[in-house]
Amino acid sequence: MPTRRAYRVAYDGRSYFGFQRQPDVPTVEGTLLDALRALGVVEHGADTPSGYAAAGRTDRGVSAVAQTVAFDAPDWLTPRAFSSELPGGVRVWADAAVGPAFHATHDAVRRTYRYHLHAPAANPDRAREAAAALSGEHEFHNLTTDPRGPRTRRDLSVSVDPANDDCLTLTVAAGGFPREFVRRLATVVRGVAVGETDLDRVEEVLGEEKLSGPRGVAPAPPDPLVLADVTYPGVEFEADPVAVEPLQEVFRERRITALSRARVFGDVVEMATVDDDA
Incomplete structure (x- = not known):
């Protein structure tokens, strides 16, 4: 008899139109459900397995380490079995x-995202000041397209760590997030960190006035964002070593490819120059 199980899912979000399934475009959730149908876990005529839910909806291009889906699963459906019908990027x-x-949605008490912010001219101390000002319980209606309401008031934790390659890593955690929230927050932190705006910008963003047009906050690109963790009280996930090994291999290869392409693009930037004497 099936028992309810929760599964951790990692994916490269660049090839998908977000997590939530949509008609006529590839999504991560659609890919997962296709795999479950191929494995015979989804009953004939049903859209999802019994009890199915996911931890959250990542935007188009956003990746994950710890997206979580849960449903009533047969005992044989191990992570390695689930992955056997999935493409390499999921x-x-x-x-x-x-x-x-x-x-999986309602029982999550904390969701943690990491944003790898490319900001060569950033001052880490200014970035930390912005992060500290954004942390705590605030009304964040200026950092989302969602209508103002309970979802836009959040108790937030934001930290900043300098990384290699002129990057800052933002770690953002809360019980939940409205649409495009972390990406817009990254825009605010970057602006303060590189000196485009001062710290008063945070106060303006957290204010009652609705900011729009040039004063509004545009979302940063989605590719540097990853869903890093989802916390459930009393739930301990066990990694499947047979499933982890190919995951690491796939993403290690993608990392190498990305680093190589970055060097190619660097050559183009450095070598395609204009002769000042021409």
Whole structure:
């Protein structure tokens, strides 16, 4: 008899139109459900397995390490079995037994994102000041396209760590996030960090006035954003070593390819110059 299980899913979001399934375009959720149909886990005539829910909806281009889906699964559906019907850029790598009433969306108490912010001229101290000002409970209606309401008031934790290659890594955690929130927050932190705006910009963004037009906050690109963790009280995920090894291999190869292409693009930038004497 099926029991409810939760699964950790990692994916490269660049090839997908977000997580949530949509008609006529590839999505991560659609890919997962196609795999479950191929494995016979989704009953004939059903759209999803019994009890199915996901931790959240990542935007188009956003990746994940710990997206979580849960449903009533047969005992044989290990992460390695689940991944056997998935393309290389989507991997299930860990699972956990959960109670019959577990809901992957509603039972999550904390979601953590990381944004790898390219900002060569950034001052890390100014970035940390912006992060500290954004942390805590605030009304964040200026950092989302969602209508103002309970979803736009959040108790937020933001930290900044300098990284290699002229990057800052923003770690942002809260119980949940409205649409495009972390990407717009990254725009605010970057503006303060590189000196395009001063710290008063944070106060303006957190203010009551609705900011639009040139005063509004545009979202940063989606590719540098990853869903890093989803926390469920009392749930301990166990990694499947047979599933983790190919996951690491796939993403290691993609990392090497990305680094190589970055060097190619660097050559183009450096070598395609204009002769000042011409």
